[in-house]
Amino acid sequence: MRRRGNIWVWLIGIPIILGAIAHWGFYFFIKSKLDDSILRASPHAAISYQNLATSLSGKIDVNGIDLVPVGMKQGIFIRAIHVSGPDAFAYLMQQIMAMGKVGPPASLKVVVKGIQLDISAEMAAKLDRFSSSDLGNITMNEKSRDVCMLSGGVSFTQLNDLGFEKLQGDMSFGYQYIVSGKKFYSDFDLNLDSMLHVTMTLTLNNVPALDAQKLMGVALSHLKITYDYSPEFGRKVTEYCAQKRGLTPEQYKLLLADEIVKELETKGIILGFGLKQALRSFLTNWGTLLIEISPPRPIGMFGLMRLPREQIVEKLGLQLAINDQLVTDLSFRILESVSLLRQNEAAKKKKPASHKIAEYAWEYKKIPVSSLSRYLEHKVIIKEHDGRTHEGILIEAKNGRISIQKRISGGKFTAHLLRSNVLSAQVWVRVKIEPPKKSASQQADSQKPDAGDAQSTTEQR
Numbered sequence: 001m002r003r004r005g006n007i008w009v010w011l012i013g014i015p016i017i018l019g020a021i022a023h024w025g026f027y028f029f030i031k032s033k034l035d036d037s038i039l040r041a042s043p044h045a046a047i048s049y050q051n052l053a054t055s056l057s058g059k060i061d062v063n064g065i066d067l068v069p070v071g072m073k074q075g076i077f078i079r080a081i082h083v084s085g086p087d088a089f090a091y092l093m094q095q096i097m098a099m100g101k102v103g104p105p106a107s108l109k110v111v112v113k114g115i116q117l118d119i120s121a122e123m124a125a126k127l128d129r130f131s132s133s134d135l136g137n138i139t140m141n142e143k144s145r146d147v148c149m150l151s152g153g154v155s156f157t158q159l160n161d162l163g164f165e166k167l168q169g170d171m172s173f174g175y176q177y178i179v180s181g182k183k184f185y186s187d188f189d190l191n192l193d194s195m196l197h198v199t200m201t202l203t204l205n206n207v208p209a210l211d212a213q214k215l216m217g218v219a220l221s222h223l224k225i226t227y228d229y230s231p232e233f234g235r236k237v238t239e240y241c242a243q244k245r246g247l248t249p250e251q252y253k254l255l256l257a258d259e260i261v262k263e264l265e266t267k268g269i270i271l272g273f274g275l276k277q278a279l280r281s282f283l284t285n286w287g288t289l290l291i292e293i294s295p296p297r298p299i300g301m302f303g304l305m306r307l308p309r310e311q312i313v314e315k316l317g318l319q320l321a322i323n324d325q326l327v328t329d330l331s332f333r334i335l336e337s338v339s340l341l342r343q344n345e346a347a348k349k350k351k352p353a354s355h356k357i358a359e360y361a362w363e364y365k366k367i368p369v370s371s372l373s374r375y376l377e378h379k380v381i382i383k384e385h386d387g388r389t390h391e392g393i394l395i396e397a398k399n400g401r402i403s404i405q406k407r408i409s410g411g412k413f414t415a416h417l418l419r420s421n422v423l424s425a426q427v428w429v430r431v432k433i434e435p436p437k438k439s440a441s442q443q444a445d446s447q448k449p450d451a452g453d454a455q456s457t458t459e460q461r
Helices: 002-041 088-094 121-132 156-161 231-245 249-266 273-285 301-305 309-316 337-349 369-375 440-447 451-460
Strands: 045-048 051-054 059-069 076-084 107-118 166-178 183-192 196-205 219-229 269-271 287-293 318-322 332-334 360-367 379-384 389-398 401-408 411-418 422-432
Touching: 002 045, 002 051, 121 156, 219 231, 231 249, 249 269, 249 273, 269 273, 273 287, 273 318, 309 318, 309 332, 360 369, 369 389, 369 422, 379 401, 389 411
Parallel strands: none
Antiparallel strands: 045 059, 051 059, 059 076, 076 107, 107 166, 166 183, 183 196, 196 219, 219 287, 269 332, 287 318, 360 422, 379 389, 379 422, 389 401, 401 411
């Protein structure tokens, strides 16, 4: 009986001991990797987390993450990051070169929950300065951070002007590699509350390994991209940019569609009637844009390059839908390299139209205190005799009293000031940008024929 009891101790005790070793070994392995990453990032940002949990199934949970860039008092807060991968035994074995294969795991899923970033007026300006500085990972000039520019992004200050005090969202990404079938599946999901939601799924065939140097022969089997643009956010951006350019919202939508078409043409893509109409429909209503590629047979990069241009839509199984309405006319042309070069040269030599669209900029302008009543619902900066400054929306200016709606800590309150205590006032107004005037010598130079043009004229004769 005693011998049988010893057998049960071995059968039950050893797995428990091995499980405990694997559990805590996995935990401390992940913790050391995480802490090492935080240490290496310290010259650029201060990163901290509240709690770390792991399980034998391969799940990793990190809660309460704060990421504060150097020079900032506040940064990004992330409620939780959940990682799912291979189980603890497989993961630990994989990291040991003598016992397992070195490389990325066969599957991985990362879910980031509760991303929050304060972009209130003062913070937005600091974030813009940081992103434009050498400390920021991505340095961008003012034009590249203009939501009204065709290929630009959006600045934090502009988002604040559009009514956002805080950016909130979630994201996830992951992949799975089937070794036996040489298939690779990937997905991506990004959601920014009240702004946009982007999803993508991708399937590749003939993937020999998870190695970037061995991906030349892979074939695309399926690609689906969904871009959901909030109609309310689209309306705000349209009105903002239309006002900035001195246009009505409808005029701005048409102008934006034309600019996109022209930009594609400079890259050699000529849209047909159906795609142009679909573009205008999306810019008018916003909502959901779906792009799906599902070729009858998986197609590789070299096969794609050899496809006849008139068969691209059919061979790729290309589908496009806007707000659940399928676009049936997907016709377009791709210019040959010679034709594209000639078209671009012609566009450069073409004289600009005489009726240029006026450009406008927003700036604070000093005005007499007595004229404040003309600027209700405008952003203002009011300075009192004692040196105090108030910035906000002017909601009332009469009977010797000035009322300003201010924002603080995500909330709003109204400050009431006596006009007799006000020293100066500035108002946020739209100012027309006048092009610099050419000097007499510059005008004379611009009227001279270009040497290249003269030579081409001689050759034609």
